[in-house]
Amino acid sequence: MFSKHISPTIGASFFTCNINLDNARVKLQVWDTAGQERFRSMAPMYYRNANAALLVFDITNFNSFVAIKGWVKELQSNVPEAMVLSVVGNKSDLEELRAVQASEAAQFAESIGAHYCETSALHDQQGIDEVFLNTAAALLKLSSSNLVSSLRSYDSADVDNDKIPTGSPTEEDATHTGKVELPAWSIDSIAHGDVQKNMCC
Known part of the structure; x- marks a missing residue:
């Protein structure tokens, strides 16, 4: 259930989720970095080796959309390898207040080679599964392109068929660093990906 009392991220929070796609499992290690300007200098330590970035803006706030353009330039300057980019318009439930x-x-x-989708954390986390599924699929494709060296592949005989986690984090999960079971959601989530191939028999 959506909580209206989740505080803004301070520094960064972290969670993981596993997504099964065809014959592979993609493990996303997601760093949610603070969007406030005073924390911006800390961001590179979290995304420097990122394989993917979710650039999230508020559809009711045009300035938040302008801000992600700056983040794209920063990522291009600081991440040496190819990465998956997704642009995400959040608060799609507030259509009457739309500014973007x-x-x-x-x-x-x-224009930046990114996927675009819109989400609502309020309305049953609408679109959020799509964001992570698209990111996982793009990482899987990137891993087979040999364009990145930091995206690791490894075999595992112990793979379950769990679907992408759904639900929303508690307030503590959303504002404190730590591994959580459920996807959190706020501005500028950064995903690091591992691709794990399923073994049969």
């Missing part, structure tokens, strides 16, 4: 048109955001995403 979906077409404009989608056009920007296309």
Whole structure:
């Protein structure tokens, strides 16, 4: 259930989730970095070796959309290898307050080679599964392209078929660093990916 009392991220919080796609499991290690300007200098230590970045803005706040353009430049300057980018418009339940048109955001995403989707943490976490599934699929494709050396592949005989976790974190999960079972959601989530191939028999 969505909590209206989740505090902004301070520094960064962390969680993992496993996603099964075809014959592979993608393990996402997600760092949710603080969006506030005073924490910006800390961000590179979390995303320097990232394989993917989720650039999240508030569809009711045009300045938040402008800000992600700065984050793209920063990522391009500080991440040496190819990475998966997704642009995510959050608060899609507030359509009547929309300040950023979906077409404009989608056009920007296309210009940087990113996927675009919209989410609502309030309405049954609408679109959030799609964000992680698309990221996992793109990481899987990237891992087979030999464009990155930091994306690790490894075999495992102990793989279950759990689906992507659903639900929302507690307030403590959302504001403190630690491994949690459920996907958290706030501005500028950074994902590091491991690709784990399923073994049969």
